[in-house]
Amino acid sequence: MSAARCTRLWEVEAARDRRLSGTALGAHAAHLAGCSDCRRERDALDGLAGRLRAAESPADEIALRRLRQTTLERAFELSRTPVETTGRRFAAAVASVARAPLAIALAALALIALGGTASNLLRHARHGAPSIRVIAGASGATWTRRSLKGVEQVELGEGAFSLVVRRRAHDPRVIVRVPEGEIEDFGTAFDVRVRAGRTERIAVREGVVSFRRHGSAPLRLTAGMVWKAEAAPPPPAPVAAAPVARMQDAPAPPALVAPEQPTPRAKRRSHLSAAPLPASVSTAPALRGDASTAVAEDAAYLHVLALVREGRSEEAKLAAALYVQDFPNGFRRVEMQRLAAR
Amino acid sequence: MSAAKISTIRPTAPSDSILLARVAEGDMSALGVLYDRYAAALLRFAQRVAPREAEDVVQMVFLRVVKLAVTFERDAPSARPWLFAITSRVAQERKRALRRWTRALMRMSDQPPRPHGNPDARRDLDRGLARLSMDKRTVLVLAEVEGFAGEEIATMLSIPIGTVWTRLHHARRELRRYHEEDRR
Numbered sequence: 001m002s003a004a005r006c007t008r009l010w011e012v013e014a015a016r017d018r019r020l021s022g023t024a025l026g027a028h029a030a031h032l033a034g035c036s037d038c039r040r041e042r043d044a045l046d047g048l049a050g051r052l053r054a055a056e057s058p059a060d061e062i063a064l065r066r067l068r069q070t071t072l073e074r075a076f077e078l079s080r081t082p083v084e085t086t087g088r089r090f091a092a093a094v095a096s097v098a099r100a101p102l103a104i105a106l107a108a109l110a111l112i113a114l115g116g117t118a119s120n121l122l123r124h125a126r127h128g129a130p131s132i133r134v135i136a137g138a139s140g141a142t143w144t145r146r147s148l149k150g151v152e153q154v155e156l157g158e159g160a161f162s163l164v165v166r167r168r169a170h171d172p173r174v175i176v177r178v179p180e181g182e183i184e185d186f187g188t189a190f191d192v193r194v195r196a197g198r199t200e201r202i203a204v205r206e207g208v209v210s211f212r213r214h215g216s217a218p219l220r221l222t223a224g225m226v227w228k229a230e231a232a233p234p235p236p237a238p239v240a241a242a243p244v245a246r247m248q249d250a251p252a253p254p255a256l257v258a259p260e261q262p263t264p265r266a267k268r269r270s271h272l273s274a275a276p277l278p279a280s281v282s283t284a285p286a287l288r289g290d291a292s293t294a295v296a297e298d299a300a301y302l303h304v305l306a307l308v309r310e311g312r313s314e315e316a317k318l319a320a321a322l323y324v325q326d327f328p329n330g331f332r333r334v335e336m337q338r339l340a341a342r
Numbered sequence: 343m344s345a346a347k348i349s350t351i352r353p354t355a356p357s358d359s360i361l362l363a364r365v366a367e368g369d370m371s372a373l374g375v376l377y378d379r380y381a382a383a384l385l386r387f388a389q390r391v392a393p394r395e396a397e398d399v400v401q402m403v404f405l406r407v408v409k410l411a412v413t414f415e416r417d418a419p420s421a422r423p424w425l426f427a428i429t430s431r432v433a434q435e436r437k438r439a440l441r442r443w444t445r446a447l448m449r450m451s452d453q454p455p456r457p458h459g460n461p462d463a464r465r466d467l468d469r470g471l472a473r474l475s476m477d478k479r480t481v482l483v484l485a486e487v488e489g490f491a492g493e494e495i496a497t498m499l500s501i502p503i504g505t506v507w508t509r510l511h512h513a514r515r516e517l518r519r520y521h522e523e524d525r526r
Binding site: 013017018019044045048049051052053055060063064067068070071072074075076078079132133134142143144145298299302 | 356360363364367368369370371373374377378381382385397400401404405408409467468482483485486487491492507510511514517518
């Protein structure tokens with residue numbers, strides 16, 4: 001037969017679960033100091049919690065990486081399945097009552113009362129918003145999107161970005177805001193790099209953009225063109241010590257608009273195909289220099305998938321080959337090798 | 343460009359709500375960032391509450407995030423409780439589905455059901471945890487391992503706070519009793 005235990009034992013668990021407060025908690029603390037039963041109970045609960053936490057094994061990194069790829073692949077597919085947008089719902093509703101003139105008249109009156117004309121809303125229902133896809137080059141890269149006065153605005157923060165905009169004739173305008181001004185997008189694919197509050201580089205892969213800077217004339221950039229910011233003024237160097245050889249390493253030229261110089265990566269591409277690759281084929285242009293990261297690998301893989309889904313099989317093959325080159329140990333290399341060899 | 347302007351702009355990691363807003367707009371690279379942030383913790387939690395299908399549960403959670411991202415409260419400081427709530431729901435759903443299948447298979451084969459729990463679990467603690475009902479196990483792990491408060495757990499699981507405390511009490515008692523019996 002066991003000895004009688006303290007009748008206030010329940011308080012130990014209550015205190016642990018933060019059910020006691022104020023004077024009740026104070027009284028419990030005072031009681032605990034003199035009650036061995038309650039202290040034993042507290043130690044037992046602490047021990048149990050400690051064992052539960054200590055038994056936590058570190059997550060299996062390989063399993064996590066494998067799971068990451070399959071999850072993102074499935075999520076990508078899921079995100080591409082058509083969802084019923086407000087516009088579509090509205091259009092479907094209008095269609096469903098099309099046989100009832102009274103209902104149509106009421107709907108039109110309601111639309112006018114909401115502040116827009118029926119024709120405008122119907123047009124939006126038909127055309128919807130432009131498709132804007134922004135791939136950030138690293139997890140620290142930030143951007144926001146909003147609709148303002150009939151204009152779709154994307155504001156870029158710090159980082160490297162790859163943007164693909166699909167816009168039809170009646171879709172709202174698309175403006176990409178950067179620190180120096182804005183880029184109007186007419187339906188393109190292009191990359192932007194923003195660092196330390198200034199735009200460093202804009203490379204257009206498809207279509208046309210207009211780059212408007214504060215206090216400067218607008219620049220029209222077409223596919224294959226790259227705009228680079230003026231190099232930041234170099235730090236003052238000791239004049240007497242400057243060797244002649246340094247003169248050849250002149251700072252980068254001022255802002256220019258010119259076809260991009262072939263990079264080592266572009267040279268690699270030429271080994272993949274005798275014909276020059278379309279600019280849109282690059283696996284993840286915004287992510288150069290960041291290729292070792294999982295984000296870069298994701299972006300490269302998702303880019304290949306997007307090309308496959310769009311039926312651009314030749315570009316997809318080449319992008320897959322670039323994936324294999326850039327990520328020789330990537331989790332999707334077998335699939336990409338197979339695709340590239342088709 | 344003035345130096346003052348440069349100094350005001352600093353790169354910061356995007357918040358969970360920004361990432362979820364991007365996911366809602368179809369930016370799957372944002373989902374990758376969220377995955378990197380939380381997948382390991384969610385997988386550990388799923389291994390506790392649904393050990394046989396933890397990876398499937400985590401994958402299902404992130405796929406559900408794609409659909410639910412638009413419903414995430416913009417003002418919420420972190421997506422952690424929200425993600426754990428989804429994980430808990432997904433684990434419960436899968437467990438129920440698995441139980442239905444197991445019963446159907448047992449009926450077909452005329453075999454008595456195996457005792458509740460994971461027979462392959464080696465560690466005492468895992469064996470003890472496996473003997474708890476899923477409801478109790480979920481509350482216990484959320485409270486003692488993940489450190490959520492009772493109110494948070496109640497919100498996450500959509501149950502009254504009193505139910506959280508009752509489940510927590512019974513889970514602790516059963517686990518302690520199991521260990522005491524095991525030691526004898």
